[in-house]
Amino acid sequence: MITKAFALACAFGLLGSTGALAAAAKPTVVLVHGAFADSSSWDGVVADLTRDGYHVVAAANPLRGPASDAAAVKSVLQSIPGPVVLVGHSYGGTVISAAADGETNVKALVYVSAFAPEIGESTFDLTGKFPGSTLPAALDKPVDLPGGGHDLYIQQDKFPAQFAADVPLAKARLMAVAQRPLAEAAGGEKAVATGWKTIPSWWVYGEADRNIPPAAMKFMADRAHARKVVTVPGASHVVMISHPHEVSALVEVAAGRSR
Numbered sequence: 001m002i003t004k005a006f007a008l009a010c011a012f013g014l015l016g017s018t019g020a021l022a023a024a025a026k027p028t029v030v031l032v033h034g035a036f037a038d039s040s041s042w043d044g045v046v047a048d049l050t051r052d053g054y055h056v057v058a059a060a061n062p063l064r065g066p067a068s069d070a071a072a073v074k075s076v077l078q079s080i081p082g083p084v085v086l087v088g089h090s091y092g093g094t095v096i097s098a099a100a101d102g103e104t105n106v107k108a109l110v111y112v113s114a115f116a117p118e119i120g121e122s123t124f125d126l127t128g129k130f131p132g133s134t135l136p137a138a139l140d141k142p143v144d145l146p147g148g149g150h151d152l153y154i155q156q157d158k159f160p161a162q163f164a165a166d167v168p169l170a171k172a173r174l175m176a177v178a179q180r181p182l183a184e185a186a187g188g189e190k191a192v193a194t195g196w197k198t199i200p201s202w203w204v205y206g207e208a209d210r211n212i213p214p215a216a217m218k219f220m221a222d223r224a225h226a227r228k229v230v231t232v233p234g235a236s237h238v239v240m241i242s243h244p245h246e247v248s249a250l251v252e253v254a255a256g257r258s259r
Helices: 004-025 039-051 066-077 091-099 123-127 159-163 169-178 184-188 214-223 244-257
Strands: 028-032 056-059 084-090 106-114 150-152 201-206 228-232
Touching: 028 039, 028 066, 028 091, 039 056, 039 244, 056 066, 066 084, 066 091, 084 091, 084 244, 091 106, 106 214, 106 244, 123 184, 123 214, 150 184, 159 169, 201 214, 201 244, 214 228, 228 244
Parallel strands: 028 056, 028 084, 084 106, 106 201, 201 228
Antiparallel strands: none
16 A cells, blocks of 8 residues: 555655756866956856756866867866867867867867867967957966066056956956966967867857947858857957856757757
8 A cells, every 4th residue: 555655755756856857968068268267257157057957067277278278178087077168259269179089978069268179270360360459459468487488468557448348347357466377478479179060059258348249250150051140239358257148048948948
Protein backbone atom coordinates (compact mmCIF):
# COMPACT_ATOMS: atom_id res chain seq x y z
CA MET A 1 0.00 0.00 0.00
CA ILE A 2 1.37 3.43 -0.97
CA THR A 3 1.22 5.83 1.95
CA LYS A 4 0.46 9.52 1.58
CA ALA A 5 3.91 10.40 2.91
CA PHE A 6 5.57 8.14 0.33
CA ALA A 7 3.53 9.67 -2.48
CA LEU A 8 4.47 13.18 -1.40
CA ALA A 9 8.14 12.23 -1.20
CA CYS A 10 8.01 10.83 -4.71
CA ALA A 11 6.28 13.94 -5.99
CA PHE A 12 8.85 16.26 -4.45
CA GLY A 13 11.66 14.05 -5.71
CA LEU A 14 10.24 14.20 -9.22
CA LEU A 15 9.92 17.96 -9.04
CA GLY A 16 13.49 18.24 -7.82
CA SER A 17 14.77 16.05 -10.65
CA THR A 18 12.80 18.04 -13.21
CA GLY A 19 14.27 21.28 -11.89
CA ALA A 20 17.79 19.85 -12.02
CA LEU A 21 17.28 18.66 -15.58
CA ALA A 22 15.97 22.08 -16.60
CA ALA A 23 19.03 23.75 -15.08
CA ALA A 24 21.36 21.22 -16.69
CA ALA A 25 19.78 21.91 -20.08
CA LYS A 26 21.08 25.47 -20.03
CA PRO A 27 24.62 25.97 -21.33
CA THR A 28 27.32 27.48 -19.16
CA VAL A 29 28.15 31.06 -20.11
CA VAL A 30 31.86 31.92 -20.10
CA LEU A 31 32.64 35.65 -20.17
CA VAL A 32 36.04 36.96 -21.30
CA HIS A 33 36.91 40.60 -20.63
CA GLY A 34 39.03 42.76 -22.89
CA ALA A 35 41.94 45.17 -22.55
CA PHE A 36 41.87 48.01 -20.02
CA ALA A 37 39.15 46.16 -18.08
CA ASP A 38 38.67 43.15 -15.82
CA SER A 39 35.99 40.58 -15.01
CA SER A 40 34.02 43.07 -12.91
CA SER A 41 32.99 44.73 -16.19
CA TRP A 42 30.52 41.85 -16.55
CA ASP A 43 28.81 42.39 -13.18
CA GLY A 44 25.49 43.60 -14.60
CA VAL A 45 25.38 40.82 -17.18
CA VAL A 46 26.26 38.20 -14.57
CA ALA A 47 23.43 39.43 -12.34
CA ASP A 48 20.90 38.98 -15.16
CA LEU A 49 22.18 35.57 -16.26
CA THR A 50 22.40 34.06 -12.78
CA ARG A 51 18.92 35.36 -11.97
CA ASP A 52 17.68 33.50 -15.04
CA GLY A 53 19.29 30.24 -13.97
CA TYR A 54 22.53 30.20 -15.95
CA HIS A 55 25.82 28.99 -14.57
CA VAL A 56 28.36 31.73 -15.37
CA VAL A 57 32.15 31.78 -15.33
CA ALA A 58 34.03 35.07 -15.77
CA ALA A 59 37.41 33.92 -17.03
CA ALA A 60 40.53 35.94 -16.26
CA ASN A 61 42.16 37.18 -19.46
CA PRO A 62 45.93 37.65 -19.03
CA LEU A 63 46.08 40.25 -21.88
CA ARG A 64 49.54 39.04 -22.93
CA GLY A 65 48.82 37.77 -26.46
CA PRO A 66 46.04 36.00 -28.39
CA ALA A 67 47.74 32.60 -28.47
CA SER A 68 48.69 32.44 -24.79
CA ASP A 69 45.47 34.10 -23.66
CA ALA A 70 43.42 31.66 -25.74
CA ALA A 71 45.28 28.77 -24.12
CA ALA A 72 44.29 30.09 -20.70
CA VAL A 73 40.64 30.33 -21.73
CA LYS A 74 40.78 26.88 -23.36
CA SER A 75 41.78 25.41 -20.00
CA VAL A 76 38.59 26.90 -18.54
CA LEU A 77 36.47 25.56 -21.40
CA GLN A 78 37.92 22.09 -21.01
CA SER A 79 36.99 22.02 -17.33
CA ILE A 80 33.29 22.60 -18.03
CA PRO A 81 30.99 19.65 -18.74
CA GLY A 82 28.24 20.28 -21.26
CA PRO A 83 27.66 23.05 -23.78
CA VAL A 84 29.19 26.53 -23.48
CA VAL A 85 28.27 29.96 -24.79
CA LEU A 86 31.53 31.91 -25.06
CA VAL A 87 31.32 35.69 -24.80
CA GLY A 88 34.11 38.18 -25.44
CA HIS A 89 34.46 41.94 -25.08
CA SER A 90 36.84 44.01 -27.20
CA TYR A 91 40.24 42.25 -27.38
CA GLY A 92 38.46 39.37 -25.63
CA GLY A 93 36.78 38.74 -28.99
CA THR A 94 40.18 38.01 -30.51
CA VAL A 95 40.82 35.60 -27.65
CA ILE A 96 37.50 33.71 -27.88
CA SER A 97 37.90 33.38 -31.65
CA ALA A 98 41.07 31.39 -31.01
CA ALA A 99 40.01 29.64 -27.80
CA ALA A 100 36.83 28.24 -29.37
CA ASP A 101 38.67 26.65 -32.29
CA GLY A 102 38.46 22.87 -31.93
CA GLU A 103 36.45 22.98 -28.67
CA THR A 104 33.35 20.93 -29.44
CA ASN A 105 31.48 22.06 -26.33
CA VAL A 106 31.42 25.71 -27.51
CA LYS A 107 28.07 26.05 -29.23
CA ALA A 108 27.81 29.83 -29.65
CA LEU A 109 30.01 32.91 -29.70
CA VAL A 110 28.82 36.34 -28.59
CA TYR A 111 30.91 39.36 -29.53
CA VAL A 112 30.37 42.43 -27.33
CA SER A 113 31.99 45.49 -28.91
CA ALA A 114 34.63 43.00 -29.95
CA PHE A 115 37.20 41.93 -32.51
CA ALA A 116 36.95 38.79 -34.64
CA PRO A 117 40.12 38.69 -36.74
CA GLU A 118 40.71 36.61 -39.82
CA ILE A 119 43.83 34.47 -39.93
CA GLY A 120 46.75 36.83 -40.45
CA GLU A 121 44.93 39.87 -39.04
CA SER A 122 45.70 41.50 -35.72
CA THR A 123 43.64 43.50 -33.27
CA PHE A 124 45.54 46.65 -34.26
CA ASP A 125 44.92 45.93 -37.96
CA LEU A 126 41.17 45.90 -37.37
CA THR A 127 41.26 49.00 -35.16
CA GLY A 128 42.64 51.00 -38.06
CA LYS A 129 40.74 49.31 -40.89
CA PHE A 130 38.00 51.95 -40.77
CA PRO A 131 38.23 55.58 -39.64
CA GLY A 132 36.86 56.64 -36.29
CA SER A 133 38.98 55.16 -33.50
CA THR A 134 40.45 57.78 -31.17
CA LEU A 135 42.21 55.19 -29.02
CA PRO A 136 45.78 55.70 -30.30
CA ALA A 137 45.79 59.35 -29.20
CA ALA A 138 44.33 58.42 -25.80
CA LEU A 139 47.04 55.90 -24.91
CA ASP A 140 49.55 56.77 -22.24
CA LYS A 141 53.32 56.47 -22.60
CA PRO A 142 54.14 52.73 -22.89
CA VAL A 143 55.42 51.09 -19.72
CA ASP A 144 58.61 49.05 -20.10
CA LEU A 145 58.39 45.37 -19.14
CA PRO A 146 61.29 43.59 -17.40
CA GLY A 147 61.85 41.08 -20.18
CA GLY A 148 61.39 43.58 -22.99
CA GLY A 149 58.28 44.88 -24.68
CA HIS A 150 55.71 47.29 -23.28
CA ASP A 151 52.37 47.51 -21.54
CA LEU A 152 49.70 49.89 -22.80
CA TYR A 153 47.31 51.94 -20.67
CA ILE A 154 44.76 54.61 -21.50
CA GLN A 155 45.59 58.01 -19.96
CA GLN A 156 43.50 58.23 -16.82
CA ASP A 157 42.13 61.69 -17.57
CA LYS A 158 41.05 60.58 -21.06
CA PHE A 159 39.67 57.21 -19.98
CA PRO A 160 36.06 58.24 -19.20
CA ALA A 161 35.40 59.92 -22.56
CA GLN A 162 37.42 57.39 -24.55
CA PHE A 163 36.31 54.13 -22.99
CA ALA A 164 33.17 54.68 -20.94
CA ALA A 165 31.44 57.88 -22.02
CA ASP A 166 27.95 56.66 -21.04
CA VAL A 167 29.00 55.33 -17.63
CA PRO A 168 28.58 57.61 -14.57
CA LEU A 169 31.72 59.72 -14.32
CA ALA A 170 32.61 58.62 -10.78
CA LYS A 171 32.53 54.97 -11.85
CA ALA A 172 34.47 55.66 -15.05
CA ARG A 173 37.20 57.36 -13.04
CA LEU A 174 37.48 54.32 -10.78
CA MET A 175 37.73 52.11 -13.87
CA ALA A 176 40.53 54.32 -15.17
CA VAL A 177 42.57 53.76 -12.02
CA ALA A 178 41.90 50.00 -11.95
CA GLN A 179 42.41 49.36 -15.67
CA ARG A 180 44.50 46.34 -16.62
CA PRO A 181 47.09 46.88 -19.34
CA LEU A 182 47.36 45.16 -22.69
CA ALA A 183 50.79 43.98 -23.79
CA GLU A 184 51.70 46.03 -26.86
CA ALA A 185 52.79 42.84 -28.63
CA ALA A 186 49.32 41.34 -28.06
CA GLY A 187 47.72 44.03 -30.21
CA GLY A 188 50.02 43.26 -33.12
CA GLU A 189 49.99 39.46 -32.86
CA LYS A 190 48.40 37.84 -35.91
CA ALA A 191 45.43 35.53 -35.49
CA VAL A 192 46.00 31.85 -36.27
CA ALA A 193 42.50 30.48 -35.59
CA THR A 194 38.96 31.60 -36.42
CA GLY A 195 36.31 29.86 -34.35
CA TRP A 196 33.67 32.21 -35.76
CA LYS A 197 33.94 30.48 -39.14
CA THR A 198 32.40 27.26 -37.82
CA ILE A 199 30.52 28.33 -34.67
CA PRO A 200 27.36 30.51 -34.85
CA SER A 201 27.90 34.06 -33.63
CA TRP A 202 25.87 36.96 -32.25
CA TRP A 203 26.99 40.60 -31.96
CA VAL A 204 26.17 43.65 -29.87
CA TYR A 205 27.97 47.00 -29.87
CA GLY A 206 27.43 50.69 -29.21
CA GLU A 207 26.96 53.19 -32.00
CA ALA A 208 29.17 55.70 -30.15
CA ASP A 209 32.15 53.38 -29.61
CA ARG A 210 35.41 55.35 -29.72
CA ASN A 211 37.77 52.38 -29.40
CA ILE A 212 36.56 50.20 -32.26
CA PRO A 213 34.81 52.01 -35.12
CA PRO A 214 31.21 50.73 -35.43
CA ALA A 215 31.88 50.26 -39.16
CA ALA A 216 34.62 47.77 -38.27
CA MET A 217 32.28 45.78 -36.04
CA LYS A 218 29.58 45.72 -38.72
CA PHE A 219 32.21 44.49 -41.17
CA MET A 220 33.29 41.68 -38.84
CA ALA A 221 29.72 40.69 -37.98
CA ASP A 222 28.80 40.54 -41.67
CA ARG A 223 31.93 38.53 -42.44
CA ALA A 224 31.07 36.05 -39.69
CA HIS A 225 27.46 35.77 -40.95
CA ALA A 226 26.20 36.71 -37.48
CA ARG A 227 22.81 35.28 -36.56
CA LYS A 228 21.75 38.58 -34.99
CA VAL A 229 23.37 42.00 -34.58
CA VAL A 230 22.21 44.49 -31.93
CA THR A 231 23.42 48.09 -32.13
CA VAL A 232 22.77 50.26 -29.08
CA PRO A 233 22.27 53.98 -29.86
CA GLY A 234 24.64 56.26 -27.97
CA ALA A 235 26.43 53.40 -26.23
CA SER A 236 30.16 53.51 -25.56
CA HIS A 237 32.77 50.78 -25.85
CA VAL A 238 31.69 49.24 -22.52
CA VAL A 239 28.13 48.50 -23.61
CA MET A 240 27.99 45.57 -21.16
CA ILE A 241 28.39 48.06 -18.27
CA SER A 242 26.08 50.81 -19.54
CA HIS A 243 23.48 48.49 -21.10
CA PRO A 244 23.83 45.10 -19.37
CA HIS A 245 20.24 44.05 -20.02
CA GLU A 246 20.62 44.34 -23.81
CA VAL A 247 23.83 42.31 -23.65
CA SER A 248 22.46 39.60 -21.36
CA ALA A 249 19.31 39.34 -23.48
CA LEU A 250 21.41 38.62 -26.57
CA VAL A 251 23.51 36.08 -24.67
CA GLU A 252 20.32 34.30 -23.66
CA VAL A 253 19.13 34.29 -27.30
CA ALA A 254 22.43 32.66 -28.27
CA ALA A 255 22.11 30.21 -25.37
CA GLY A 256 18.62 29.23 -26.45
CA ARG A 257 19.81 28.48 -29.97
CA SER A 258 22.80 26.47 -28.71
CA ARG A 259 20.88 23.70 -26.95
